[in-house]
Amino acid sequence: MEMIYSLIDILFWVLGIYLLLNCCYLAFFALVGLFNLPKSKKEANAYRKIAVLFPTYQENAVIVESVKTALKHQYPGTFKVVVIADGLQPETIVHLKELGATVIEVFFEKSTKGKAMQFAMNQLEQEGFDIAVVLDVDNVMSDECLLYINGAFERGNKVVQAHRVAKNMDSSFAFLDACNEEVNNHLFRKGHAVVGLSAALIGSGIAFDFEYFRHLLNNIGETVGEDKQLDFMIAKDKVEVAYLNDVYVYDEKIENAKVFTKQRTRWIASQVEFLKKYAFEGFVQLFEGNLEFFNKSLQTFLAPRMLLLAFLFIMSIQAFFNPFGPATQFWVGLFLSLCLTLVISIPRRFYTDKRLYISLFQIPRAMLGMVIALFSIGKAKKSFMVTPHHHKPVEEKEA
Structure with a gap:
């Protein structure tokens, strides 16, 4: 005993x-x-061509509003809004094209965000993009977001994570989720950046060197966590993930426990x-x-x-x-x-x-x-x- x-x-x-x-x-x-981290800089000698990617899965109403907002973004260089359409209704696709977005349709027996982005990036290979920015279907970029991202690439970065913050805090659960998002930002992005480590990728509000991103996606495989897989691949390549603490991308927060459980x-x-x-x-x-x-x-x-x-x-x-x-x-x-x-x-x-x-x-x-x-x-x-x-x-x- x-x-x-x-x-x-x-x-x-x-x-x-x-x-x-x-x-x-x-x-x-x-x-x-x-x-504190140094302030982000937007000054640059060249304005790179940017593809703003919206991987979208059966989100017809939300993607239209997000694309409308993204197309109004002010950037001195050239950028295109690209919707990677998985399961969108035909009328939604027509509407998106009328708005001025590029739409790339994907069809998979089992959908994953990684596979959808891989297909789209290979389709865009010949269009001369320098940077690929990944946004969630509900994301909104802050003013001059692309300008600051361009400035980060001017300084030699190949991967950049913006500061993702709450778009809405209209319920108690959404406010709690917003707090959780900021705790993650503080610990795994800002805290890491302060000591010279890479920020953790968060799934959206990320910018990549276009060809490097295409290379990563062509080797990503099938996974339920494409952002974490990318994190490990980038770390293995010894490429730094820069963090723009004062450049914001607004993201919808979860409003109830059921959706929270599903996401977690x-x-x-x-x-x-x-x-x-x-x-x-x-x-x-x-x-x-x-x-x-x-x-x-x-x-x-x-x-x-x-x-x-x-x-x-x-x-x-x-x-x-x-x-x-x-x-x-x-x-x-x-x-x-x-x-x-x-x-x-x-x-x-x-x-x-x-x-x-x-x-x-x-x-x-x-x-x-x-x-x-x-x-x-x-x-x-x-x-x-x-x-x-x-x-x-x-x-x-x-x-």
Whole structure:
């Protein structure tokens, strides 16, 4: 019996050390993310030709409004709005062409965003584009966004991630999702950029050197997480992902728990996929001097934050009754440190908005959604779990 008790004690300590490392990683980047980055520059000697790509899956109403807005964007050089149409209605395609967009139709037995973009990029190969900008179907670029992206490429960058922010915060859940987006920006983009590491790609608001992007897509394979796959491929090539913290792309936030669960199911499935795929290679790359790749692989070991928060709360409670493993102060300390990490990662302007405090009551529903998502990841491999969108105006612009 004593051996069993010792084993239980060891297991609790192993769990504690794993969660401690999670909290230390997040806390480090939360703290360094408090430092400022240099302002983005738009000055350039040449204005590159840009393809603004909208990969679209059965989103007829939203894509029309997004294209209308994108076509009005002011850029001194040449840019084209390209809709990659998967499952759009014929009348929508006709309307998009009348508006002035280039439409590339794709037909797949099993749709993925990666395959759709790969097909489109190969179709556009001969049109002389220098930069490809990837937007989600609901995204809106801030003023002079393309000008700043062009400026980043003028300075030698090959991959650039803009600062994606909430387009709408019109429900408690949407506000909570907006907070989560900004926490990700602070930890995995700004914090990383401050210490000289690449920003993590977020799926949209990304600009690539056109030929490099085409090369990446032609080797991407089939995956539920094309942005994460691109992250690893870029890291392996030792290409930096620059982060434009003050250049915004507005993105629709999730309004209810059901859609949140569906989206997170896809995200967790993607994380598990790349944990299996790159965990060992991450250490190999580290010994070869590729810290960037190792860091990306390290991120696949991190527990999803909402689950981490819920689990640390449970562990803090159980520690008052459980004699095994670390002391109560250890678990409570980890829980409070994670809370502090999240507090300093949320933009200060949110704290003057009463909607923040109302949205906190949605955290238990978000936690439950993450648990459901964790046990539903098999669905993500069987179907293209697209997040539904609605046409939303930009609620407020960043300063």
